[in-house]
Amino acid sequence: MPKVFSPGRVNIIGEHTDYSFGYVMPMAINLGNYFEYIPYNKIKIRSDAYNEEIELDLSEVNKKQNKWIDYVLGIYNALYKINLKPGGINGRIYGNLPISSGLSSSASIELAIITALNYTYKLNLDKIQMALIGKKAENEFVGVPSGILDQFAIEFGKRGYTIFLDTENLFYEYIPFPMDISIIVYNTGVKRELAKTEYTERKRIVEESLKYLNKKSSKEITEKELEKLNSLYKKRMGYIIRENRRVLIARDALKENNLDLLGKILVESHKDIAENYEVSSKELDFIVNRAVKYGALGARLTGAGFGGSAIILAYKDKAEIIANNIHSEYIREFKYNSFYNIVESNDGSMVVEK
Numbered sequence: 123m124p125k126v127f128s129p130g131r132v133n134i135i136g137e138h139t140d141y142s143f144g145y146v147m148p149m150a151i152n153l154g155n156y157f158e159y160i161p162y163n164k165i166k167i168r169s170d171a172y173n174e175e176i177e178l179d180l181s182e183v184n185k186k187q188n189k190w191i192d193y194v195l196g197i198y199n200a201l202y203k204i205n206l207k208p209g210g211i212n213g214r215i216y217g218n219l220p221i222s223s224g225l226s227s228s229a230s231i232e233l234a235i236i237t238a239l240n241y242t243y244k245l246n247l248d249k250i251q252m253a254l255i256g257k258k259a260e261n262e263f264v265g266v267p268s269g270i271l272d273q274f275a276i277e278f279g280k281r282g283y284t285i286f287l288d289t290e291n292l293f294y295e296y297i298p299f300p301m302d303i304s305i306i307v308y309n310t311g312v313k314r315e316l317a318k319t320e321y322t323e324r325k326r327i328v329e330e331s332l333k334y335l336n337k338k339s340s341k342e343i344t345e346k347e348l349e350k351l352n353s354l355y356k357k358r359m360g361y362i363i364r365e366n367r368r369v370l371i372a373r374d375a376l377k378e379n380n381l382d383l384l385g386k387i388l389v390e391s392h393k394d395i396a397e398n399y400e401v402s403s404k405e406l407d408f409i410v411n412r413a414v415k416y417g418a419l420g421a422r423l424t425g426a427g428f429g430g431s432a433i434i435l436a437y438k439d440k441a442e443i444i445a446n447n448i449h450s451e452y453i454r455e456f457k458y459n460s461f462y463n464i465v466e467s468n469d470g471s472m473v474v475e476k
């Protein structure tokens with residue numbers, strides 16, 4: 123029985139920059155979804171995480187269900203739009219990637235499905251095409267107006283590396299990630315209820331600013347040009363142009379193994395996104411603050427924000443103790459069902475059993 127593994131992702135830095143064609147630096151991680159399946163004449167899928175099995179005819183792929191199966195239907199829809207008509211599948215999605223926690227569980231399912239269909243029905247899609255089809259499913263069917271960050275990271279992940287990506291032209295570079303650094307993913311346990319509306323609102327402001335300044339990418343905007351924007355727009359775009367710069371600094375710091383600088387840039391990024399892009403939360407701020415207090419190299423929220431997870435970078439031999447200290451303080455302060463995982467970089471979505 124064929125089996126696909128599709129990872130989740132963290133974003134080391136470059137948050138909310140992808141929908142203005144800026145820089146990002148994500149990493150696929152070793153938490154993810156397995157998809158075990160056989161070819162079938164319908165779509166019949168069980169999700170362990172959602173504890174549900176759904177069966178639909180192939181003629182029903184256009185019918186949005188407003189639940190997790192839309193990630194699967196979205197892929198079929200995107201394929202149908204380019205005249206690819208794979209047959210059905212019968213399978214089970216399971217794994218250890220927490221849902222609604224800012225680690226891209228939706229993109230992980232989308233890429234698991236496209237990887238399976240590409241393999242079984244010989245669609246001949248390359249990696250870029252698969253990432254773009256995942257994005258199309260998310261934007262046009264699921265209805266979340268995201269950028270390319272998540273699908274690209276999940277498709278292009280590489281064990282031992284983080285990915286520097288220019289989301290304008292999809293130029294990417296694999297940057298070795300130091301073996302002696304651990305990444306702690308601290309899940310706040312807070313459901314990201316505002317995420318979709320606030321995300322759409324931030325995106326609207328960014329798109330209107332680009333249009334007003336007559337730019338395609340946020341990379342082209344100068345400090346001087348920011349002055350042409352009204353105060354809210356200037357505040358939001360100011361964050362974005364500084365964040366683009368920070369991605370370049372973080373990339374170079376990693377190349378030079380300047381881990382103190384990398385950590386510092388992460389904390390700066392968090393402070394800026396909290397104050398000027400306003401997508402953080404008191405829980406995420408608390409984690410970053412405690413991470414610094416307990417001697418981590420750096421920390422910041424990861425993903426869209428509004429709850430979800432923070433990443434904490436720490437030397438391997440100190441990671442567990444730092445994570446534990448933060449956790450004890452966090453559960454004393456907040457009553458959510460929070461937890462952490464110490465994760466590693468991972469390869470992107472692939473068929474692991476034939």
Ligand code: GAF
Binds near residue numbers: 133136271
């Ligand atoms: C979500 C989106 F899906 C990404 O495209 C990206 O914008 C991210 O939020 C914020 O950096 O994960």
